[in-house]
Amino acid sequence: MSTNFSGFVGEVQHRIDAGNQADAVRTTRAVLTTLGERVVEGGATDIAGPLPMEIDRYLLAAEHGHTYDYDAFIQRVVDRLNYADLDLETGYGRPSQIEPGEAVYRAKAVVALLTETVPGGKIAHVEAQLPEEFDELFEFAEAETKPWAADPG
Template identity: 35%
Template sequence: MDHDTFIGEVQNRAELASRGEALSATRATFQTLAERIDEGQATNIAAQLPDELARIIEEEADTTESFGFQEFVGRVAERDENLGSEDDDRSAAALHARAVIDVLDEAVTEGQIEDLRDQLPGEYDDLFELAEADGAPGQP
């Protein structure tokens, strides 16, 4: 999947008004995800993405932190240029992150998504909610 298609899909699924908003949501989600997963996994995911998107992940992949899903959403909200720290913005950040992961699910191999899920505790299952609803591979 190329960069423009990826961002367009995020815009559509998150129902964002512009491609700029979709890029901001994607950047915020990828930066936060790269902080949460190990460097090898981040590198593997980045290798399957267009260069512009891969760089976002690779820039943050040098450290791995352990934090819960609510902290993940909070970091996405802080980084997304169109959101803030209010509760409504945190809900929007969760929706945006789900849309980004849903598109990521289509952009990389099934094995990469499984490996990603394996690195995250069960509380992160909500992050994969859209992909599961769409009948992603391995889902009933």
């Protein structure tokens, strides 16, 4: 698995079937920032290590150790995906219209890529910090056939 910025974002773009790289970057930022908030600082640091520095900052800059349930996690991802946070005439600055169901898919896709990029013990440590209801977040990582790898024909 490529651990450079372009490779990671390109893989996210493929997995979420994004029309452009900006959408993949926004998704990566939304999911990893929210995950970084939900785990303790040490857990965020562990999983950030193998990631490209342009991406690991989403985990590292978060305010760590929040405790909220899975539904609140997804709502935070939705809020981040749909927030117009930059005053630019680009895809980065325009809010998306992402519904919670799509946010769940995107979160699972990014977490699956994270599990492929980060050594298993570090992921297991982070997964252990989350309540059982978060197991759904790791669904694609544990699936034998990934949705983005399905044969279209």
